[in-house]
Amino acid sequence: MNALNPQTFQINQILNIKQVVQVTGLSRATIYAILDPKSKYHDATFPKQITLTSNRVGWIALHRTFFNYCRKKFMMLLSILDKVH
Numbered sequence: 001m002n003a004l005n006p007q008t009f010q011i012n013q014i015l016n017i018k019q020v021v022q023v024t025g026l027s028r029a030t031i032y033a034i035l036d037p038k039s040k041y042h043d044a045t046f047p048k049q050i051t052l053t054s055n056r057v058g059w060i061a062l063h064r065t066f067f068n069y070c071r072k073k074f075m076m077l078l079s080i081l082d083k084v085h
Contacts, residue, residue: 014050014058023066045069 021028033041035049046069049057059066 013061014052015061016058019061020059020066024070045072 015023017028017031020026020031024031026034030041031046033039034043034046036042047059047062047066049059052058
């Protein structure tokens with residue numbers, strides 16, 4: 001499977017969890033922790049999943065949504081590292 005990049009997205013394409021892991025660089029467990037409102041890692045700004053069947057979910061492939069989320073988190077990390085150094 002080729003790495004996903006903004007050019008590979010199709011309008012209204014549904015990403016599965018493996019593809020979301022690949023796009024965001026986050027682990028599967030981290031993604032589900034971010035989505036869980038009871039988790040201390042919950043982040044309401046993470047793109048919402050949609051239910052496809054009773055046991056399958058997906059994410060609408062709006063690459064800007066995932067890109068902006070990752071960029072925001074990266075910038076936060078950089079600001080923290082700047083303060084440490």
